[in-house]
Amino acid sequence: MPDRKYKYIKIDKQDGITWLTLNRPEKRNAMSPALHEEMDHALFILEDDPDTKVVILRGAGGNFSAGQDLKEFFRENEGKPRQGRKAREEANRWRWERLYNYDKPTICMIEGYCVGGAFMQLLATDFVVAAENATFSLSEVNWGILPGALVSKVVADAVIYRHALWYACLGEPFDGVEAARVGFINLAVPHDKLIAETENLARKLMLKSPRVLRATKQAIRHVRTMDFGQAYDYLAEKGKAIKVGDQEKSYETGLSQFLDKKAYKPVMAPFKLGTMLTDETTKK
Ligand code: ACO
Numbered sequence: 001m002p003d004r005k006y007k008y009i010k011i012d013k014q015d016g017i018t019w020l021t022l023n024r025p026e027k028r029n030a031m032s033p034a035l036h037e038e039m040d041h042a043l044f045i046l047e048d049d050p051d052t053k054v055v056i057l058r059g060a061g062g063n064f065s066a067g068q069d070l071k072e073f074f075r076e077n078e079g080k081p082r083q084g085r086k087a088r089e090e091a092n093r094w095r096w097e098r099l100y101n102y103d104k105p106t107i108c109m110i111e112g113y114c115v116g117g118a119f120m121q122l123l124a125t126d127f128v129v130a131a132e133n134a135t136f137s138l139s140e141v142n143w144g145i146l147p148g149a150l151v152s153k154v155v156a157d158a159v160i161y162r163h164a165l166w167y168a169c170l171g172e173p174f175d176g177v178e179a180a181r182v183g184f185i186n187l188a189v190p191h192d193k194l195i196a197e198t199e200n201l202a203r204k205l206m207l208k209s210p211r212v213l214r215a216t217k218q219a220i221r222h223v224r225t226m227d228f229g230q231a232y233d234y235l236a237e238k239g240k241a242i243k244v245g246d247q248e249k250s251y252e253t254g255l256s257q258f259l260d261k262k263a264y265k266p267v268m269a270p271f272k273l274g275t276m277l278t279d280e281t282t283k284k
Contacts, residue, residue, distance in 0.1 A: 008035035009042060010060065016053035017202045018046055025061025028113055032072035033087035040094040047103050053210070054202040055102070057121060058109040067116030067139070091117070092149050099124035100221065103214055105205040109198040110134045110176065111191060116147065119184075123154040126217055128185035129198045130176035136184065141171040157224075159183045207270050209248040215241065249276045 010021040020042060022029040046052045059065050068074065073091070077084035099106055099121060108122050110130035115137045122128055130136075138155065140147045147155060147168055156164045163182040167174065176188035189197045205213065219238055223231045243251055253276045257263040264271050 004041070006038045006042065008032065009038045011042060011046075013051050016051070016206050017199065018049070018052040018055050020046070020055055020057050021060050022058070022065050023060045025059075025063070027069065028063045028066035029059040029061070030066040030069040030072075031091065031117060032069040033077070033083075033090070034072075035069075036073075036087060036091040036094065040090045040098070043094050043098045043102070047098075052104060053206045054105045054107065056107045056109055056198060056202060057125060059112065061112075063112030064108070064110045064114040064122075064134070065118035066113050067118050070143075088149070092120075095120035096124050096150055096154075101218075102126075104210070105202075105213060105217070107198060107201060107205075108185075109194060110136075110179075110185065111194055113137070115139050117149065117151060119147070119151050119155060120149060122184065123158050127187075127201060129187045129189060129194065129201060130179055130185045131191040131194045132176045132188045133191055134176040134179070134188075135173045136167075136175070136179050137171065137173040138168050139171050141169060207273065209246060209250040209270075209273065211246045211248070212242055212250050247276070248273060 006023075008022070008024055010019075010023045012019040012021070020039070022031070022035065022039075024030060024032070024035060043055070046055055068091070073087060077087055095117070105127070106125040108125045108128040108130075110122070110128060111134050112131075113135050114122060114130075116139050119136075119138065138147050138151070140151075146152060152164075152168065155168060158164075159182050167182075176185065179185045180188040187197065187201075215238055219235060222234065226234060250271075254266060254271055257271050257275070258266060
């Protein structure tokens with residue numbers, strides 16, 4: 001369990017899924033420095049929390065987040081360089097460094113508004129499920145700033161360049177269906193199915209070997225910036241590293257259960273966790 005009480009976020013755990021909720025509904029979950037500090041702390045703690053297999057980010061009160069808090073994050077930090085730097089460091093750390101490199105699978109569940117600075121966590125998490133009627137907006141151009149921190153960068157990396165220019169330069173809202181079409185998110189679903197579909201994805205992820213899943217998401221993230229030679233080498237080494245400490249002995253178990261026992265088909269589903277071979281069997 002977290003070792004402190006939080007004021008602006010909530011943590012709920014159920015059956016391996018940890019819901020991490022931005023909790024300032026009266027401000028549409030706009031992100032204040034205090035909220036950033038709490039998120040940074042909570043993600044740090046949850047990363048090695050044994051009860052947390054998957055983290056789902058969401059917002060309270062029917063909205064994901066209205067972006068940075070224009071009053072508390074911007075105006076009230078003007079002329080206060082140290083305070084501003086602390087807020088920026090914490091904001092950026094959880095929204096990018098922590099989530100992008102997170103050891104466990106992460107999902108964003110989006111309903112209502114998802115604006116501006118909230119695109120950082122949107123694009124840092126591994127998967128995004130949104131309501132078809134959610135409202136996305138890169139509103140920065142409408143009030144005189146750039147999509148800052150890393151927002152311009154991660155938007156330009158995530159979608160084709162024409163879409164990045166379109167949404168950043170026009171600042172117009174778009175819905176979940178459009179967000180899925182252009183590639184900001186994985187899946188847009190009817191609002192009344194949002195929680196069920198998001199939990200369904202989380203449950204599928206929990207069926208995989210955690211070690212293999214972690215390595216796979218790291219591989220996909222890191223090869224994007226490698227050339228072919230680097231990628232061959234990295235993937236070969238990563239492939240060896242997966243097997244070290246894989247409690248499920250996924251490779252040996254998978255081969256044996258498919259080839260010898262005819263117990264499952266890897267194309268259709270993973271083998272059942274907890275059915276790893278005994279040491280004696282794997283040595284054969
Ligand atoms: N920063 C600070 N306060 C905010 C923010 C924000 N980003 N968004 C909403 N709020 C506050 C409002 O000021 C209001 O506070 P009050 O009740 O004390 O007056 C309260 O949240 C409710 O907001 P409303 O505007 O009344 O809610 P509504 O549902 O009508 O509209 C909407 C929601 C569309 C999100 C609107 O609030 C809005 O445009 N907010 C600004 C979004 C934005 O541009 N974010 C910054 C992006 S830039 C960045 O993140 C780097």
